[in-house]
Amino acid sequence: NAGVTQTPKFRVLKTGQSMTLLCAQDMNHEYMYWYRQDPGMGLRLIHYSVGEGTTAKGEVPDGYNVSRLKKQNFLLGLESAAPSQTSVYFCASSRRINEQFFGPGTRLTVL
Amino acid sequence: RKEVEQDPGPFNVPEGATVAFNCTYSNSASQSFFWYRQDCRKEPKLLMSVYSSGNEDGRFTAQLNRASQYISLLIRDSKLSDSATYLCVVNMKGSGNTGKLIFGQGTTLQVKP
Numbered sequence: 339n340a341g342v343t344q345t346p347k348f349r350v351l352k353t354g355q356s357m358t359l360l361c362a363q364d365m366n367h368e369y370m371y372w373y374r375q376d377p378g379m380g381l382r383l384i385h386y387s388v389g390e391g392t393t394a395k396g397e398v399p400d401g402y403n404v405s406r407l408k409k410q411n412f413l414l415g416l417e418s419a420a421p422s423q424t425s426v427y428f429c430a431s432s433r434r435i436n437e438q439f440f441g442p443g444t445r446l447t448v449l
Numbered sequence: 450r451k452e453v454e455q456d457p458g459p460f461n462v463p464e465g466a467t468v469a470f471n472c473t474y475s476n477s478a479s480q481s482f483f484w485y486r487q488d489c490r491k492e493p494k495l496l497m498s499v500y501s502s503g504n505e506d507g508r509f510t511a512q513l514n515r516a517s518q519y520i521s522l523l524i525r526d527s528k529l530s531d532s533a534t535y536l537c538v539v540n541m542k543g544s545g546n547t548g549k550l551i552f553g554q555g556t557t558l559q560v561k562p
Contacts, residue, residue, distance in 0.1 A: 371549075378457070380536070380554035381493070396549070428492055437483075438550060440492035 339364050344429050344441035351419045351448045359414040359444050361429030367439075369432045370412040371396070372404060374425040375443075381428065387412055419448045452476060455537050455553035463561050466527045470556045472537030473519045481540035482513055484522050487555065488533050496522075496535070527560045534558070 345360040361370065371386040383396030387406040401423060403415045412431075416423060424447050430438040455472045462468050474482075482499035497504065499511040499520050510523040524531055537553035 373552075378554060380453075381552040383549060386549065437495045437498075440494070442492055443490075 341365065342429055342431055342439050342441035344427075344444050346444060347442065348445045349447070351416075351446065353420060353448060355419050356415070356417050357419065357446075358416075359427055359429075359446075361412045361414070361431075361441055362410055363412075363429075363431040363439070364410060365431060365433075365439065366409070367431035367433050368409075369434060369438075370406065371430045371432075371438065372402070372412065372414045373428045373430065374398065374423075375428060376425050384414065384427075419446075421448045424448045451553075452541070452551045453537055453539050453553040455556045457554055457556060459557040459559050461559045461561060462527055464527055464529060466560075467523065467525045468527055468558060469521055469523045470535055470537075470558075471519055471521050472553055472556075473517075474537075474539045474551075475518070476539070476541055477515075477518060479518075479539045479541055482511075482520050483538040483540075483550070484509075484511055484520075485536040485538055485552075486533050487536055493536055493552075524558075527558075529560050529562065532558055532560045 342363045372384040373381040385404040387393045390409040393404045405413045427444045429441040432438040484496040485493040486496040487493040499513045503512040508525045512521045534555040534557045536555045539551045
């Protein structure tokens, strides 16, 4: 099993550009999450999903959109990237409220 | 006030030392508690869950004090490989049981030879 994978691993964007981050899990987990991690801030929840076709806002959802069309995939979109969105993005999945398994992260820089 | 607070450190200790981290949480309705470990430039991974009665896993001991709303992690006989950031994590059960976790900013441990 690959666990949780994220694509891409690194990306540099210019302000105003758009992009989609892909998260895939092969553990048949119901729950999936997108976090961002910034120095001194810890992990902050952007959006999450409790099942295929459902999404909900987390702590810092502004500027991001998500979709969960298939149970194994959770997409995070940035419609118009801003320098404040420079961060490390982690995807995670879990079976309900149990241990969350994280992907390796995507390092995004917005210039 | 942050929902989960930790001393960011760094804690610099020699090999073989015993080191303890504390973490406080603000929501008394919190139900589940965890310690995650994060190595530099890597993803967080579950180290151990924290149970009301306290629990031990080898050199690691976790304790929960609900009355004072804090959890602790004790590492005995520190190894160089224990150098990492330790994240205190709390599950805030809300409507719908979403499984959302709240992460502290982490405490950095550096074990020196």
